[in-house]
Amino acid sequence: xxxxxxxxxxxxxxxxxxxxxxxxxxxxxxxxxxxxxxxxxxxxxxxxxxxxxxxxxxxxxxxxxxxxxxxxxxxxxxxxxxxxxxxxxxxxxxxxxxxxxxxxxxxxxxxxxxxxxxxxxxxxxxxxxxxxxxxxxxxxxxxxxxxxxxxxxxxxxxxxxxxxxxxxxxxxxxxxxxxxxxxxxxxxxxxxxxxxxxxxxxxxxxxxxxxxxxxxxxxxxxxxxxxxxxxxxxxxxxxxxxxxxxxxxxxxxxxxxxxxxxxxxxxxxxxxxxxxxxxxxxxxxxxxxxxxxxxxxxxxxxxxxxxxxxxxxxxxxxxxxxxxxxxxxxxxxxxxxxxxxxxxxxxxxxxxxxxxxxxxxxxxxxxxxxxxxxxxxxxxxxxxxxxxxxxxxxxxxxxxxxxxxxxxxxxxxxxxxxxxxxxxxxxxxxxxxxxxxxxxxxxxxxxxxxxxxxxxxxxxxxxxxxxxxxxxxxxxxxxxxxxxxxxxxxxxxxxxxxxxxxxxxxxxxxxxxxxxxxxxxxxx
Amino acid sequence: xxxxxxxxxxxxxxxxxxxxxxxxxxxxxxxxxxxxxxxxxxxxxxxxxxxxxxxxxxxxxxxxxxxxxxxxxxxxxxxxxxxxxxxxxxxxxxxxxxxxxxxxxxxxxxxxxxxxxxxxxxxxxxxxxxxxxxxxxxxxxxxxxxxxxxxxxxxxxxxxxxxxxxxxxxxxxxxxxxxxxxxxxxxxxxxxxxxxxxxxxxxxxxxxxxxxxxxxxxxxxxxxxxxxxxxxxxxxxxxxxxxxxxxxxxxxxxxxxxxxxxxxxxxxxxxxxxxxxxxxxxxxxxxxxxxxxxxxxxxxxxxxxxxxxxxxxxxxxxxxxxxxxxxxxxxxxxxxxxxxxxxxxxxxxxxxxxxxxxxxxxxxxxxxxxxxxxxxxxxxxxxxxxxxxxxxx
Numbered sequence: 001x002x003x004x005x006x007x008x009x010x011x012x013x014x015x016x017x018x019x020x021x022x023x024x025x026x027x028x029x030x031x032x033x034x035x036x037x038x039x040x041x042x043x044x045x046x047x048x049x050x051x052x053x054x055x056x057x058x059x060x061x062x063x064x065x066x067x068x069x070x071x072x073x074x075x076x077x078x079x080x081x082x083x084x085x086x087x088x089x090x091x092x093x094x095x096x097x098x099x100x101x102x103x104x105x106x107x108x109x110x111x112x113x114x115x116x117x118x119x120x121x122x123x124x125x126x127x128x129x130x131x132x133x134x135x136x137x138x139x140x141x142x143x144x145x146x147x148x149x150x151x152x153x154x155x156x157x158x159x160x161x162x163x164x165x166x167x168x169x170x171x172x173x174x175x176x177x178x179x180x181x182x183x184x185x186x187x188x189x190x191x192x193x194x195x196x197x198x199x200x201x202x203x204x205x206x207x208x209x210x211x212x213x214x215x216x217x218x219x220x221x222x223x224x225x226x227x228x229x230x231x232x233x234x235x236x237x238x239x240x241x242x243x244x245x246x247x248x249x250x251x252x253x254x255x256x257x258x259x260x261x262x263x264x265x266x267x268x269x270x271x272x273x274x275x276x277x278x279x280x281x282x283x284x285x286x287x288x289x290x291x292x293x294x295x296x297x298x299x300x301x302x303x304x305x306x307x308x309x310x311x312x313x314x315x316x317x318x319x320x321x322x323x324x325x326x327x328x329x330x331x332x333x334x335x336x337x338x339x340x341x342x343x344x345x346x347x348x349x350x351x352x353x354x355x356x357x358x359x360x361x362x363x364x365x366x367x368x369x370x371x372x373x374x375x376x377x378x379x380x381x382x383x384x385x386x387x388x389x390x391x392x393x394x395x396x397x398x399x400x401x402x403x404x405x406x407x408x409x410x411x412x413x414x415x416x417x418x419x420x421x422x423x424x425x426x427x428x429x430x431x432x433x434x435x436x437x438x439x440x441x442x443x444x445x446x447x448x449x450x451x452x453x454x455x456x457x458x459x460x461x462x463x464x465x466x467x468x469x470x471x472x473x474x475x476x477x478x479x480x481x482x483x484x485x486x487x488x489x490x491x492x493x494x495x496x497x498x499x500x501x502x503x504x505x506x507x508x509x510x511x512x513x514x515x516x517x518x519x520x521x522x523x524x
Numbered sequence: 525x526x527x528x529x530x531x532x533x534x535x536x537x538x539x540x541x542x543x544x545x546x547x548x549x550x551x552x553x554x555x556x557x558x559x560x561x562x563x564x565x566x567x568x569x570x571x572x573x574x575x576x577x578x579x580x581x582x583x584x585x586x587x588x589x590x591x592x593x594x595x596x597x598x599x600x601x602x603x604x605x606x607x608x609x610x611x612x613x614x615x616x617x618x619x620x621x622x623x624x625x626x627x628x629x630x631x632x633x634x635x636x637x638x639x640x641x642x643x644x645x646x647x648x649x650x651x652x653x654x655x656x657x658x659x660x661x662x663x664x665x666x667x668x669x670x671x672x673x674x675x676x677x678x679x680x681x682x683x684x685x686x687x688x689x690x691x692x693x694x695x696x697x698x699x700x701x702x703x704x705x706x707x708x709x710x711x712x713x714x715x716x717x718x719x720x721x722x723x724x725x726x727x728x729x730x731x732x733x734x735x736x737x738x739x740x741x742x743x744x745x746x747x748x749x750x751x752x753x754x755x756x757x758x759x760x761x762x763x764x765x766x767x768x769x770x771x772x773x774x775x776x777x778x779x780x781x782x783x784x785x786x787x788x789x790x791x792x793x794x795x796x797x798x799x800x801x802x803x804x805x806x807x808x809x810x811x812x813x814x815x816x817x818x819x820x821x822x823x824x825x826x827x828x829x830x831x832x833x834x835x836x837x838x839x840x841x842x843x844x845x846x847x848x849x850x851x852x853x854x855x856x857x858x859x860x861x862x863x864x865x866x867x868x869x870x871x872x873x874x875x876x877x878x879x880x881x882x883x884x885x886x887x888x889x890x891x892x893x894x895x896x897x898x899x900x901x902x903x904x905x906x907x908x909x910x911x912x913x914x915x916x917x
Contacts, residue, residue: 011536012543057682058536104537107556107679176917178716178878182742182841189917196917207917216917221741221825270714313533 005032005064006041006120007086008048011108014060014094018112022087030064030084041124042131045097056101061120063092093117097125137308140315144307145300147315147322148287153296154304166254167262167305171197182271184219184229187264188238191256192216195242200249211238226278230261231289255294258302261286269309280318528599531569534562541678542566545650546573552673554631555652557680558873560839563652564592566680567627568599570650574625575604581624584609586616586642588630590814591830592837596629598818617641625650630837632658636668649673656701659833659867661860685839685876687715692896693879698869700862717875719895720882721903725847728882729763732846734908735880736827737807739842746821748828748840750871752853754792757810757829760846761797764808773800776810832871843875848892849885865891 007030009017017023029047033040048059068090094109095117096102102116109116119125145154170177171194180186196207206212215238219229229235239256246253265283268275275283283306291299307315320330534542545553545566555563571583585600585608587593597610609623613634616626626646628634631653634642643649651673655666669675683691695701722728736747751757754776761773776792794810801808807826809816812834820826828840854864868891872879881892 011540015540055536104682107677107681108537111677111679172917174716177714180917181714193917 003032003034004120005030005066005068006035006044007031007062007064008044008059009062010049011058011060011105014062015108015112017062017086017088017091018114022085025084025086027084035120038121038124038127041121042128045125045128056096056098056125057104059097059101060105060116061095061097063095063120065090065092095120098122136312140310140312141304141306141308143315143319144310145303147318148284148299148303150287150291150296150300150303153300155297155300156304159301166194166259167302169194170263180220181267183221184264185216186267187229187260187262188216188219188235190263191254191260192238192242194259195245195254195256198251198254199245200251201245203245206241206245211241214238226282228282228285229264230257230286255290255298257286258290258294258298261290262302262305265306266309269306269311275310275314280314527565527595528568529565534565534569535682535684538562538566538680541680542569542573544676544678545570546577548676549574549625549650550648552648552675553650554669554673554675554677555650555680556654556677557652558654558657558683560683560685560873561680562684563680564596564629564837565599567629567650567652568596571608571625571627572601572604575607580607581647582622583607583625583627584611584616584621584623584646586611586613586626586628587837588613588633589812589834589836591812591818591834592629594818595838613638613642616645620645623647627651629653630657631664631669632666633660633663635660635662636664636672639664639669639672643672651675656698657836657866657870659836659863659870661863683873686873687877689715689717689896689898690873690875690879693717693899694869694873696894696896697872697891698862698865701869714877716878716880716900717898718880718900718902719888719892720880720905721888721901722882722884723904725759725884726763726766727904727907728846728884729760730767731905731907732760732844732880732882733764733767733808733827736842736844737825738908739878740807740821740825740827742841745824746818746826746828746840747842747844748830748835748838748874749844749846750830750832750835750874751847752832752867752871754831756847756853757831761808761829768804768806770804770806773797832867835874836870839874839876841876842878843872843880845871845879845881846883848881848883848888850883850887850889851885852883852889854889868892 007025009023009025013023031040031044031047033044035041044061045059064086068086094114096105096119098119099122102118105116142151142154145151171190172180176189176193177186180189192207192212196203211234215234235257242256243253261283287299287303290302310318320327324330531539531542541555545555549570555566557563567585571585574581574583585596587596587610590612593610593612597605600608600610611619613628617638622645624647626642626649628642628649628651631639631651632655633653651669655669658665664672686694720728720731722731732749736749739747749760751760758773758775765771765773774796776794776797779791779793791813792815794813794815798809798816807824809820809826809828810830811818811828812830816828818828818838821828830838854867868889872881881888883889883892887893
C-alpha cells in the first residue's frame with residue numbers, strides 16, 4: 001500500500017473539524033506511513049489524545065493529501081510540537097478504525113454529510129486495543145495493591161503458576177455456576193468445589209452437609225455487598241475443616257478463603273456491578289484477613305488480580321481518597337479510606353491457619369500451647385461459644401442430618417436436646433476459660449489442660465457438624481499460639497511453609513477416630 | 525439508581541450528543557436508539573444540566589407507559605426531581621398544562637395527533653425513540669415526526685448491556701435491525717439462552733415460575749415473565765396457582781372508561797390479582813398499566829408478569845417468554861409485515877443476561893425457528909425442587 005499521511009482524531013475533533021473547516025493539531029500527531037504496516041499504524045493511534053480505548057465510535061483516522069503541509073518539504077521540517085492549522089480541504093478521506101466503529105459512527109457521518117470509509121488496518125486497531133486494555137488492567141492492579149499497603153509484597157515476576165491455576169479455573173459446572181450466580185455463595189461454592197476436586201479422597205459427607213453446606217446455603221439467597229462475607233467464626237470453622245483434610249492427606253491446602261474472595265469479586269466486577277465505598281472497605285477487610293492467614297505475598301497477588309478487574313475510574317477515585325496528599329489537585333469527598341481503615345479486621349476474630357489436623361488437637365491437647373496464651377484462647381472460646389449458642393437452633397436441623405451422614409454414633413442427639421444442652425456447655429466453657437486464665441496466671445499445669453480437654457471432649461460427644469467447625473476453631477486457636485512466628489503480622493510467609501511444618505508433625509494418630517476421615521466406601 | 529451513570533462514565537459518543545443537546549437546548553433534538561443504548565439516560569442528563577444552567581424553567585418528562593414513568597423518576601437526582609414533572613403522555617394531554625421544556629421518550633409510539641397536542645403545550649420538545657421499535661399501528665412514522673418537529677437527529681445503536689448472543693437472537697427475529705451489541709465482555713460467558721420444549725402447559729408454567737423465582741433471589745431481586753396478551757397471563761397464573769396448590773387467582777377487572785382519568789391504573793386493574801399473591805406469600809406481581817411497582821423488588825425477590833408491550837424500556841437479568849407456541853398471538857391484524865417481528869424483538873431484548881423461550885406445541889412460533897446455534901435447545905427440563913435438598917456444588 002502507498003504511504004499516506006494519517007492523523008487519528010477524536011469524535012469531537014472530527015465533527016468540529018467538519019463544522020469549522022479547520023483543525024488545530026500538533027504536528028507530532030501526524031504520521032506518514034504505510035497503513036498496512038501494523039506497527040506504524042499503532043503509532044498513529046498512540047499519537048491521539050487519551051480516550052477510553054474500547055470505543056471504536058470515539059475515534060476516526062483522517063488521511064491527508066500528500067502535499068498537505070504545503071511549502072514545507074516534509075513533516076520533519078516542522079518544529080516538534082508546532083501547531084498546525086489543517087484546513088478541511090486537505091483531508092482525502094476519513095476511516096473508522098473497525099467495522100463495528102463504522103456502523104456506530106454512521107449516524108454522525110450522515111448528520112455531518114461526511115463520508116466515512118472502511119478501516120485501513122483493523123488488525124492494528126485490535127492489537128492496539130488489547131495492549132491498552134492490558135496496560136490499564138495492570139495499572140489498576142498495581143494501584144489497588146498500593147492502596148492496600150501491599151506493594152512491597154507484590155512480586156509480579158514470581159506469581160506462582162499453581163496459584164494462577166487455582167484462581168483462574170472454575171471448579172463448578174456451568175449449571176452449578178448458574179445456581180450460584182449473583183449470589184454471595186458463588187465464591188464459597190467455587191472454593192469448596194475446587195477443594196473437593198483436589199483432595200485425593202472422597203469426603204462427600206463433609207462437603208454435602210455440616211458447616212460447609214450451612215455456609216454456602218446461608219449465602220444463596222442474597223447478594224449483599226454491605227456486610228462481611230469472609231471472616232467470621234463460621235467461615236473460619238468451615239475453612240479449617242476443609243484445609244485440615246489436606247493436612248490429613250499430607251498435601252498443601254489451597255488458600256480457600258483467598259479463592260472464595262477472588263471468585264466473589266471477579267464475578268461481581270465481570271458483571272459490571274458498581275463497587276461503592278462500603279464494598280471497597282469490606283474488600284479491604286477481606287484482604288486483611290488473607291494477609292494474616294496466608295501471608296502478605298498471597299494477599300498482594302490476590303489484590304493485584306482483583307485490582308486488574310476494577311474499572312479504571314474506580315481505582316483512580318480510590319487512590320485519591322487513600323492518599324489525598326499525593327493528589328493536591330483533586331478534591332475528595334471524604335477521608336474514610338484511610339489506610340488503617342482498609343487494613344482493619346474485627347479484633348475478636350482469629351483468622352490464623354490451623355497447622356495440625358483437628359482430630360489430633362482433640363485427642364492430644366498440647367499443654368504447652370496454653371502457656372502464656374490462655375487469655376487469648378479464653379476470649380476466643382467465650383466468643384465462639386456465644387456465637388454458637390445464638391446460632392444453634394437455626395443450625396440444628398442441618399446438624400441432625402449431618403450426624404447421619406458423618407456416620408458417627410455419638411451425634412444422634414435430638415434437636416431439642418441440642419439446643420438446651422448448648423446453654424449448659426456455654427457455662428462449662430466459661431468455667432473452663434476461668435480455669436485457663438488461672439493457669440495462665442499461675443503457670444502451666446495439667447489441671448488447666450485437662451479442663452480444656454474436657455470441654456473439647458464434651459463437644460466431641462455432641463458430635464454435630466457445627467461442633468466439628470467449633471473444634472476446628474478451638475484447635476486453631478491453640479495451634480496458632482503454638483506457631484505464632486509462622487505468620488507474623490505483616491510477614492510474607494507462604495502457606496506452603498506452614499504445611500511443611502505440618503507434614504513434619506507426622507500423620508494423624510491412627511488410634512483416634514477422626515471426624516474428618518473419609519467414610520468407608522469413599523477411599524480412592 | 526443503578527441505571528443512571530455520571531457524565532464522566534458516559535461513552536465519548538454519548539458525551540458528545542449530550543453536549544450538543546445542551547449547547548443548543550432551544551432546538552429540538554431526536555435521540556434515536558433502542559432501549560439500552562442510553563437515550564433515556566441522555567434525556568435525564570440533559571434535564572439535570574438544564575436545571576443547572578437555566579433560571580427556573582418548567583420541565584416535564586413524558587413517557588409512553590406507566591412502567592417507564594417509575595423508572596425515569598427513579599433516575600432523577602433529588603435536587604432535580606422536585607423541579608420536574610414525570611407523567612404519561614395521556615395524562616400530559618389531559619392536564620393541558622404548559623411547560624417550557626418537554627422531554628418525550630418513545631416518541632415513535634405516540635400518534636401524530638397526540639404529538640401535535642404535546643408540541644402545542646411545550647416551549648421546546650426534546651424526543652427519544654426509534655422507529656424500528658414502533659409497537660403501535662397508530663404511532664407516528666419517522667417522516668411524521670421529522671416533519672412536525674424538524675429535529676436534529678442523533679443515533680445511538682450500541683446497546684451496552686446486550687450480549688453478542690442476545691443480539692444474534694434479536695437480529696434473527698428482526699433482520700432489518702441496525703442493532704450493535706456492546707463491547708464483548710467477559711460476562712458474556714455467563715449468558716444462557718434456551719429454547720425449551722414442554723409436553724404440557726402445567727409443567728411449563730411450573731418450571732418457568734420456579735426458575736424465575738430462583739433467579740430473583742440473586743443480585744437483582746427481579747425476574748420477568750413476559751406474555752403477548754393479558755389472557756395468556758391469566759392462564760399462566762392459574763397454572764402456577766395449581767402448581768402451588770392454591771386456589772385460582774382472581775382475574776383482572778376492566779377499569780370503566782369514565783373512571784380511567786381518576787384511576788391510578790388504566791385499562792386493566794390487577795389490584796385484586798396482585799393482592800392474591802401477596803396474601804399467599806408468593807413473590808409474583810403483575811406490572812404494567814399502573815399496576816404493581818418495581819420498588820417491591822428493591823428489597824426482596826420478585827417475579828414480574830408483564831405484557832411484551834409493557835416491558836418496553838425495561839430490562840431484567842433473567843427473562844422468560846413462555847407459551848411461544850405456533851399460534852402465539854402477536855399482531856395478526858397488522859398491515860406492516862415487520863410489526864410482529866418488532867414486538868418479539870422488544871420482548872427478547874429485555875434480557876440483560878438469561879433468556880428462556882418455551883413452548884408446548886409441536887414447534888415454536890415460526891419467527892423463533894431460525895435462532896442462532898448458540899441457543900441451547902432442550903426438551904422437558906426438570907422442574908426445580910426444594911433447593912435445600914439438592915447438591916450445592
